[in-house]
Amino acid sequence: MADQLRLTVDGRDVLVPAGATILGAAEAAGVEIPTLCHHPLLKPSGACRMCLVEVEGARGLLTACSTPASGGMIVRTRTDQVVAARRTVLELLVSEHPLDCLTCESTGDCRLQDYAYEYSVTGRDVAGLPNTPAADGRQAKLDDSNPFLVRDLNKCILCGRCVRICHEVMGYGAIDFVSRGATTKVTTAFDVPLEESPCVFCGNCLTICPTGALQAKTGRGLGRSFQYDRVRTICTFCGVGCSLDLHVRDGRIIGASAAEGPANRGLVCVKGHFGHDWIQSPDRLTTPLIRAGDGTFRRATWDEALDLVASRLAEIKAAHGPDAIGxxxxxxxxxxxxxxxxxxxxxxxxxxxxxxxxxx
Amino acid sequence: MTNSNWEFEHSEAIFIIGSNTTEAHPVIGAVVERGRQAGATLIVADPRQTEMARRADIHLQHIPGTDVALLNAMMHVIVTEELQNREFIAERTEGYAELAGLVAKEYSPERAEQITGVPAGQIAAAARAFAKAGRGAILYSMGITQHTTGVDNVRSIANLAMITGNIGRYGTGVNPLRGQSNVQGACDMAALPGNLPGYQLVADAAHRAKFENAWGVELSTRPGMTLTEMINAAADGGIKAMYIMGENPMISDPDLNHVEEALRSLDFLVVQDIFLTETARLADVVLPAAAYAEKDGTFTNTERRVQLLRRAVPAPGESRADWQIIGDLSARLGHPLSYRGPAEIMDEIAGLTPIYGGVSHERLASGAGLQWPCPDRTHPGTPFLHRERFSRGRGQFAAISYRPAAEQTDGEYPVILTTGRILYHFHTGTMTRRVAGLHATVPEGYIEINDRDAAEMGLASGDKVRLTSRRGSLVTVARVLPTVLRGVAFMPFHFAEGAANVLTNAAFDPVAKIPELKVCAVRIEPVAAAGAPAVADAGQTQGGGVR
Structure with missing residues (x-):
């Protein structure tokens, strides 16, 4: 069929629709290709070079996320050359990345950490390069002036996912790349704090950040992903029906994150992302209350309260009929x-x- | 909604009227943005230049309450320029000639300009863009429904969808964005006076018989009252007792002074809630309930998708899930409602409610949800409605004439007040105002006033203003902006102190009984800044913190 392509990925035959990328074909073949900048909601950018693969007959390695598959292609994803290229990419990224995983909020929920582990990249492999931005005076200040998000640009690997979701999906364009080369960074126009920018604090950038560069401000220090349970539920605010994971540790909710659901596809708004503290508010009602003779409320047992409600409703029904109750x-x-x-x-x-x- | 959230990504024209989508339904706002970036023409009708209106190809900035005139004028252009979908009209609808005759004769864009304030050329451009798109979706929300002409407004939207053939297909439809997590489900479950679950009718003997058999009781044939009618009946003495579960009419309902008087005149009021809300403070008995994160169950979203809620943490103190409280109370009233859990309740619902026939917690556990109608256990659910035919057979066009809002401005009350939501708060604020970050971002209520109007009144942003309508008065803070239409002011209704609904009009639509929260007439007066005495009904409306 003309609208289907047949190709081979790591020796596996796969049939994909025309227009699919090599990455899509690999997924269909059940072959995992590492990615940092790719995200299914975003246009391919080919920025991180982690998804490099070998294609028979092609010059050099190709980025699987942005190269269209074609019929008869023979793709290899784990050759020595490919693995070496990915290691180099990781060495360069990690050479500029703080190695404070001991205290980083994102430990255990960090793609850079996962890949560094998988490819045995220690951050000490690139001769002549400092292993933290601090060493050459590029230490960025932590931005935590708003109530929702903490930005630590030292941990940013410039994959551009946050920039693209803000532009391509949310439509606010609050952040973008500024400067060039080694001084490139992601920030707001004129580098103002987020709360002075068009940012609406949906935090979808932090959902898809592959490192600890963007973190939720609430819940910091209360537990990392391997210390809390995720309970999948539906957001309680508007009627969109976003899937949420509530983060639960020792019987308390310490945070929430957007989950992949059919109604929201992993997106969420500021209320769904950061608006659940009220559940554990000290103002919550904890016992039934009955109005006393002096007009104030007194605490009551369930039996007492329900008996009173039932008897008063029965009296009113007897005296005035059922339609006197609403x-x-x-x-x-x-x-x-x-x-x-x-x-x-x-x-x-x-x-x-x-x-x-x-x-x- | 007739269609599903993510279909708008592939619509070719999206017409949003009466919905501040990016603030009130932010994730659907993102889907619309993706559609727009993929090339859809975006048309937004709103008295304010909202974020969505700012992004639109065409912004129709109409006067609140003039929606029918605007929609009729769009259809005038479609009919006179022969842009209608003849095939759809012939095969799927009836009553076209009457509608076409009315709009062609009486609703020229020039006449509509006089009523709506929107330039005739813009109305024509919007009509052409929408009619020429292959897949056109209409999205609306309470900006359309909360009017004394709410039903007329919705039927006019249905007219526009049918006249352009934009219903029953992917990426099209008549799509009301539901404002609360389970407002769709509460309707489906017949928390409505005239319905039994699944929109079966109290007035239909066969429908009633089915529930009488299942529940083992005889059911009342007398039609019940809507919320607005119950409040009026409470004030008049017709209603003696109310049981209010998880609602806060003391903030959300129109004409709050009247609501308070009504609730205070009851012989007995029970409020079941998670906080001691403004409404609960008036109760004789308050029953503490579990929050959404503390229970299992299902919500049905705006696209009719039933999805599973899971208990994450225990409810505090002795508070209990609403289903447990109701079960125990109903037993005391002689009608035991005893279940092992919500899954068993859903099985009972599925057995009695054809549109939920195939829904079970077991099926929902996969996370995909099920969109009703889902009549049986093998049915995959229905992403969009009316594919082959409408529920009644042919779609019924309605020739509808414009009627003005119930309350008009005059010399004494010269400004139109309209109300709505903002991004950082939800409904009556009981939840979001207890979230430190959200509260810090928008700590207090305010009113948006057009910059030229403000200049004439001698007002600047941050100034205190007194607002007075025929029903009440309050003090709040002015935000002076060019984005709101001249002669119109906007207030969010989330804030208990200086509550917008002290001012709003309880006049309601004759059919839907929905109050006209989107249009009332007010007077705006500056409040002397220095040494102004504290105002009892204004609460914390000190200046500053205006974002």
């Missing part, structure tokens, strides 16, 4: 709860006076 269910409660609420109003009380805030 119930408001909730757009913040589950389907199961709304179903039970209306069943109780209709079957136990006997009225159709049930509604909720759909109109508000």
């Amino acid at each position: 119930g408001l269910a909730s757009a913040k409660c589950t389907n199961e709860e709304n179903y039970l609420f209306q069943r109780m109003m209709r079957a136990a009380i006997g009225t159709n006076n049930v509604d909720h805030c759909a109109r508000l």
